[in-house]
Amino acid sequence: MNLSEYQGVWVFIEQNEGEIEGVSLELLGAGRTLADKLEVPLAGVLLGDGVRSLANQVVYYGADEVYIIDHPVLKDYRTESYMKGVIELAEKYKPEIFLYGATPNGKDLASAVATDLSTGLTADTTMLDIDLENRLFEASRPAFGGNIMATILCKKHRPQMATVRPKVMKALEVDHTRIGKIIEETISLKEEDMRTKVIQIVKDVSKKANLADAHVIICGGKGMGDLQNFQLLYSLADSIGASVGGTRDVVEAGWLPHHLQIGQTGETVTPKIYFAVGLSGAIQHTVGMKNSEIIIAINKDPNAPIFDVATYGIVGDAMEILPKLIEQFNELKNHTGGELSYV
Amino acid sequence: MHIVVCVKQVPDTKIIKINPKTNTLDRRSAPAILNPYDAHAVQEAVRLKKLVGGTVSVVSMGPPQATAIIKKSVEIGADEGYLISDRAFAGADTLATSYALSKALERIAKIKPIDMVICGKHAIDGDTGQVGPGIARRLDIPPVTNVIEVTEVIEKDKKVVIKRKLTSGYEIIQAQLPCLLTVEKEINEVEYSPLPNMIRAAKYESIIWTVADLENVDKVQLGLKGSPTIVGKMFSPPKPEGGIRLEGTANEQVNKLMDLLMEKKELFTLQTTK
Numbered sequence A: 001m002n003l004s005e006y007q008g009v010w011v012f013i014e015q016n017e018g019e020i021e022g023v024s025l026e027l028l029g030a031g032r033t034l035a036d037k038l039e040v041p042l043a044g045v046l047l048g049d050g051v052r053s054l055a056n057q058v059v060y061y062g063a064d065e066v067y068i069i070d071h072p073v074l075k076d077y078r079t080e081s082y083m084k085g086v087i088e089l090a091e092k093y094k095p096e097i098f099l100y101g102a103t104p105n106g107k108d109l110a111s112a113v114a115t116d117l118s119t120g121l122t123a124d125t126t127m128l129d130i131d132l133e134n135r136l137f138e139a140s141r142p143a144f145g146g147n148i149m150a151t152i153l154c155k156k157h158r159p160q161m162a163t164v165r166p167k168v169m170k171a172l173e174v175d176h177t178r179i180g181k182i183i184e185e186t187i188s189l190k191e192e193d194m195r196t197k198v199i200q201i202v203k204d205v206s207k208k209a210n211l212a213d214a215h216v217i218i219c220g221g222k223g224m225g226d227l228q229n230f231q232l233l234y235s236l237a238d239s240i241g242a243s244v245g246g247t248r249d250v251v252e253a254g255w256l257p258h259h260l261q262i263g264q265t266g267e268t269v270t271p272k273i274y275f276a277v278g279l280s281g282a283i284q285h286t287v288g289m290k291n292s293e294i295i296i297a298i299n300k301d302p303n304a305p306i307f308d309v310a311t312y313g314i315v316g317d318a319m320e321i322l323p324k325l326i327e328q329f330n331e332l333k334n335h336t337g338g339e340l341s342y343v
Numbered sequence B: 001m002h003i004v005v006c007v008k009q010v011p012d013t014k015i016i017k018i019n020p021k022t023n024t025l026d027r028r029s030a031p032a033i034l035n036p037y038d039a040h041a042v043q044e045a046v047r048l049k050k051l052v053g054g055t056v057s058v059v060s061m062g063p064p065q066a067t068a069i070i071k072k073s074v075e076i077g078a079d080e081g082y083l084i085s086d087r088a089f090a091g092a093d094t095l096a097t098s099y100a101l102s103k104a105l106e107r108i109a110k111i112k113p114i115d116m117v118i119c120g121k122h123a124i125d126g127d128t129g130q131v132g133p134g135i136a137r138r139l140d141i142p143p144v145t146n147v148i149e150v151t152e153v154i155e156k157d158k159k160v161v162i163k164r165k166l167t168s169g170y171e172i173i174q175a176q177l178p179c180l181l182t183v184e185k186e187i188n189e190v191e192y193s194p195l196p197n198m199i200r201a202a203k204y205e206s207i208i209w210t211v212a213d214l215e216n217v218d219k220v221q222l223g224l225k226g227s228p229t230i231v232g233k234m235f236s237p238p239k240p241e242g243g244i245r246l247e248g249t250a251n252e253q254v255n256k257l258m259d260l261l262m263e264k265k266e267l268f269t270l271q272t273t274k
């Protein structure tokens, strides 16, 4: 394999019913940095049915080029059809780096593509960089339960591929003045040849509304003591219109269902305000919340690691602090007769 | 129906201790277990077998001790268990692993044609989830990942109906057999093993193969040699600096916090609704 034939950074643009997934925009941001370091173009790879109108958005978020395959068979994501399109593009245009969101579909697609291209794929990365001297992509991910980061390299195969966790990278500000090149390719796909059919897609709105989209999250840890004390968090949540989440220990204690767990093996969240109450701040927890805009930690142990990621720290007993906070917020509301809202 | 489940022996990361000096896993501190997702995969195969009849085989790649998880699979209800074990497999990344396992599956298919392959969503020691789809590609059968329910097996049409988890919600997919599924934990509850299974498992001798027992193997694609990825370096994640500690009594701290939050007008505003 002649490595120098492979140039450019690609991002797979995941779209659902005409809407681009947040993680793809984040990856355009991260990909922009990589492409600038390598002095190569950044391209988005957009597959679907009737998706041409999304190409501009891909450019506005940082791409120089957009590769499009628009075909009725690509209406819903399926490994077999999407894989075929992506592999044909990669074989023809030879990118050196190819990023995918670490979503169910992104991971599924990347795994299949890597196998057919016989190349390396690093899963669930959280840090991306370039070793300019060797022109190598450095894809890092938490290893061994997250206490340490491992940088994975793919020295002799191209493209160098990685899936990247959602909500870790930052999307660029949208820039409507950007102009990009659109490259449309065709593909021969027949519905009769497909071995899988998507019969129905059932969207779950309840869960999303809970954590991933919440502006304010109150997250409780084992330090809440028991299920009864844990209820204090709901009072605070009610007073400021927040959602409640928990650490793994809390979920294991049965105080919360698993889908409300925040951290490496739970949800990754980036609310405007994150209250971390009675939780120690283990690295497996903080990877899932450290990109929140404001983090408020309440812990009675002044040495708890959560204070290292907190914007504001209160050293104290949660059972004493929480009622006072709730009172203050309620007073504020009653006083002005208004509702708190988040921009 | 012949269902083959791919299983892996992993250290129990729930119990595992981290060596604070080296920041690496102290593998000796943790018992080796059947990867929890794979236990659900075996359970699902056993459930389908009860539904439509057939055979459940399991296959693993690993050191000789990995026969322990094959016994465990037999406890859950698997009929046969194969272990491929050879130094040539050592150091395999996901690409080389899917290659070796696909060769084992081809060999098993010669003994009895395979209708379905089931894998766990991922292994808890690597967390990649890449091996399942990789195997499907190598066998040229459709992969369906993140499965939360096998709703129906339509034997006469050689089709299955499956619920697949998405970022938000799920989708219903119809797939032709043979296909490969990777399963989530919520697909089933792993049941307590009935006594006859326990007895059978205790006596069960796994079928162990080396590379020489597999056919048409391109040795360059095995183990470390066949692995395009390598671990470059390990490092501790950069430690963040931390922000402001609020001082004073509980009341003073809370008041200070309220002041700080109210200053953050760009995030947090009070709207008068009346």
Ligand SMILES: Cc1cc2nc3c(=O)[nH]c(=O)nc-3n(C[C@H](O)[C@H](O)[C@H](O)COP(=O)(O)OP(=O)(O)OC[C@H]3O[C@@H](n4cnc5c(N)ncnc54)[C@H](O)[C@@H]3O)c2cc1C
Pocket: A144, A145, A146, A220, A221, A222, A223, A224, A225, A246, A247, A248, A249, A250, A261, A262, A263, A264, A265, A266, A277, A278, A279, A280, A281, A282, A283, A284, A285, A288, A298, A299, A300, A301, A304, A316, A317, A318, A319, B013, B014
């Ligand atoms: C592979 C792996 C994956 C993991 N994934 C996750 C994950 O996704 N999410 C996750 O959260 N964890 C995860 N963990 C577990 C993680 O390592 C920690 O064990 C866990 O986050 C600790 O939960 P905690 O902070 O609630 O409890 P603890 O660590 O027990 O902390 C309790 C804290 O409460 C404080 N406290 C006690 N009483 C009070 C009081 N009255 N007022 C104020 N503070 C008080 C204590 O000082 C202490 O800091 C994972 C671990 C592993 C090995």
